[in-house]
C-alpha cells in the first residue's frame with residue numbers, strides 16, 4: 001500500500017512529458033469552468049419551486065396556501081416563487097442559506113414534518129425562524145421586488161400610506177413586522193402572540209395601525 005501510494009505520488013509530481021504546460025493550463029481552466037457551471041446549474045435546480053414542493057407536499061401545504069394569495073395570481077401577472085421569498089439572491093447569503101438548509105434534509109430523512117399533525121405542531125417554530133431571518137435582514141427578500149423608493153404612497157390606500165410613510169420610512173419597522181402571513185396561513189399563535197412580539201413592540205398589523213396617528 002505504502003509503495004503504491006509513493007509510486008502514485010511520483011507520477012503526480014513528475015513533470016508531464018506528453019502535454020505542454022500551456023495545454024495543461026488551458027485544460028485546467030476549462031475543467032474549472034465546466035465544474036463551476038455544473039455546480040451553479042445544480043444550485044439553480046435547488047431553487048426551483050418543483051424542488052421545494054418535492055418535500056413540502058404535506059396535506060395543508062405552503063404551496064396550496066400560496067395559490068390563494070396575491071403573490072400567486074394578480075392583475076399584473078408577476079408571481080413570487082418559493083425561492084423569491086426564502087432564498088437570498090446574492091451569492092454569499094445564498095450559499096449560507098443553502099448550507100443552513102442542509103439540515104432540512106435531515107428533517108426530511110427523519111420525517112420531522114411529514115404528517116399534517118407534525119407540520120401543524122411545528123409550524124409556529126418554523127414560521128418564527130423565517131420571521132427572525134427577515135427581521136434580521138430588514139426584509140431583504142421582500143425588497144428584491146418591493147422597493148421602498150418606488151412606492152407611490154398616493155396610489156396606496158390610506159392605511160397603507162400612513163403606515164409606510166411613518167414607521168416604515170423611519171426604519172422603526174420592517175415589512176415582516178406588519179405583513180406576517182401574506183403567503184401562507186399563520187400558525188396558531190395562541191394568546192401569547194403579543195408577548196412573543198414584545199421585543200419589537202409590535203403585536204400585529206391591526207395593533208400597529210391602531211397606534212398610528214389618526215388621518216388628518
Ligand code: HEC
Pocket residue numbers: 046047048051052053054055056082083086087103104105106107108109112113122126127129130
Ligand atoms: C429534502 C426535503 C426538502 C426540500 C427539497 C426543501 N425543504 Fe424546506 N424543509 C424541509 C423540512 C423537513 C423542514 C423542517 C425542518 C425542521 O423540522 O426543523 C423544512 C423547513 C422549511 C422552512 C421553515 C423555516 C426553517 O428555517 O426551517 C422553510 C421556509 C422552507 N423549508 C422552505 C423551503 C424552500 C423555499 C425550499 C426550496 C428552495 C425547500 N424548503 C426545500 C424539507 C425540505
Ligand code: HEC
Pocket residue numbers: 070071074075076077078079080081084085139141142143144145146175176179182
Ligand atoms: C417576486 C416578487 C415579490 C416578492 C419577493 C414579494 N412580493 Fe409582495 N407582491 C408582489 C406582487 C407582484 C404583488 C401584487 C401587485 C399587484 O397588486 O398587482 C405583491 C403584493 C404584495 C402585498 C399587497 C397584498 C394585497 O393583498 O394587496 C403585500 C402586503 C406584499 N406584497 C408584501 C410582501 C412581503 C412582506 C414580502 C416578503 C416576505 C413580499 N411581498 C415579497 C411581488 C413580490
Ligand code: HEC
Pocket residue numbers: 139142143146148155156157159160161163164167168173174175176177178179205208209
Ligand atoms: C408599520 C407597518 C407596516 C410596515 C412596516 C409595512 N407595511 Fe405595507 N401595509 C401596512 C398597512 C397597514 C397596509 C394596509 C393594509 C390594509 O389596508 O389592510 C399595508 C399595505 C401594503 C401593500 C398594499 C398597498 C395597497 O394600497 O393595497 C403593499 C404592497 C405593502 N403594504 C408592502 C409593504 C412592503 C414591501 C413593506 C416593506 C418594504 C411594507 N409594506 C412595510 C403596514 C405596513
Ligand code: HEC
Pocket residue numbers: 049052053056062063066071080081082083084085086123126127128130131176179180181182183184185186187
Ligand atoms: C411572498 C413571499 C413568500 C412566498 C412566495 C413563499 N413564502 Fe413561505 N413563508 C413566507 C413568510 C413571510 C413566512 C413566515 C410565516 C408567515 O408569515 O406566514 C413563510 C413560512 C414558510 C414555511 C414555514 C411554515 C409556515 O407555514 O409558516 C414554510 C415551510 C414555507 N414558507 C415554505 C414555502 C414554500 C414551499 C413556498 C413555495 C411553494 C413558499 N414558502 C413561498 C413567505 C413566502
